Amino acid sequence: MRKSVLLGTLLLSFGCSANSDALPAWNDTPTKQAIEKWIQETTRDGSPDFIPLNKRYVVFDNDGTLWPEAPLTFQLQFAVDEIKRMAPEHPEWQKDPLIAAVLENDLKAVAASGEKGLLRLVALTHSGMTTEAFAARVRDWLDTHKDKRTGCRYDRMGYQPMRQLLDYLRANGFKTWIISGGGIDFMRVMSDSMYGIPPEQVVGSFSLSDYSLGEKGVELQKTMKGAFNDDGASKPVAIHLFMGQRPVAAFGNSDGDLAMLQYAASNPDAKTFGLLVHHTDAAREYAYDSPPTASGKLVEGLSLAKQKGWVVVDMKQDWKTVFDPSLCSGK
Structure with missing residues (x-):
């Protein structure tokens, strides 16, 4: 076995246990502890909650969950x-x-x-x-173009705690997907460089394209035909269409993500996990739930989270940093 393959196997086997902290941008609160506990319990051999590698599919909303959606998406x-x-x-x-x-x-x-x-x-x-x-x-x-408030490039404004969470999940054998109301072609341009999520694992709102064969070869022309809005109840439909199986965890930030979280929570074959990002930090980002500045109303979700046992991230209390200072210094 080659050394690189052996190293990759060891990393997958032991997850991030070799590191002192896989989530350094998170404060040591019950929220972080719940995330770590679920990952450890579902990936440890012999655990009653062990999830096989081929079932470790997890889904993330994008706007407001992985990067900001205020004051405009x-x-x-x-x-x-x-x-x-x-x-x-x-x-x-x-x-x-x-x-x-x-x-x-x-x-x-x-x-x-x-x-x-x-x-x-x-x-x-x-x-x-x-x-x-x-x-x-x-x-x-x-x-x-740069965000006017932070002076940061938009493609460097992925939330550092969530990017670390994506890495942590993948280090433990989970396959990470984006399921978002944002445009599929828009998100696919930067999803790999921002989050390590390849284009084929990005699902969003879309319209049909027209096929043409000309002197330059095959081209696809973007149209507005057959528009599909990947939000609310449409998210489980899109997950089934593109993924072909029910996820074991879902991460969102708004009532528009509830159907996705409920779909994952209804998985009968796994101990599931649900998480909602609550925007509570007006100083470092924005504070809203109802009414939101643009999109991302979170009212029903806060109530359901208590009933379902979903984790709610208090951005102000649970995150040490919001944006990676090495990527988003405002310069």
Whole structure:
């Protein structure tokens, strides 16, 4: 056996036990202890709660769970910035009240346009191009834009405690998936570099693409046809469609994630785990549950967590750091 293979086998066998602390960005609170206890009990040979490797599928929401979603979700911020970039090429937009609100930074008016208005912004900025061209636009946006409050690149704003949790789970043989209301093509551009989650393990909202065969070969054109919103009750449907099995753990932050947590909790073949991130830190991030600044209302979930035994992360109390200072220094 090669040394690299042997080392990988040993790491998988012993998880993170060789490290003094696999979750150093977490304070030593009951929340952290509950996470560690569940992972240890479900991966230890001989444990009555042992979960076989081929069943260790865990799912994470993205917006508000792995990175911020306030004051706007990052994808909506991308759409707003794209509208501003594209506006000079579309003089016909000048009479559109929604576009005018975007150009004037009137986010209240944008929000007041409701789901219909937001879908229009998505249609203008996420369709009518090849999948490759869209990915290039997202990468260019990531390279040239920063969060106004932190001064940090958006693709460096993954929550450090959650990134450590993803690593900890994978070190113990769990397969990590993103199941989110965010656009599937948008998230897949940065999921691997940010979280170590490859594109094929990212599931989000999507529309169908059109196939074409031309001089450049096969191309897929993004459209708004057959739109699927991967939120609420649609999340278990997407999990079944893309994963093919029920997860043993689910991690979210809003009432839109409850169906996903309930789906995992109903797994009859495993000791399951559920976790909700509660945004309580106005100084280092944002504090909200109801009403949220953008999305991510958490009301029913707080009540259900007590009944179901799900863990609720108090961001202010449970996290030593929110963003990795080596990645997100504001410079």
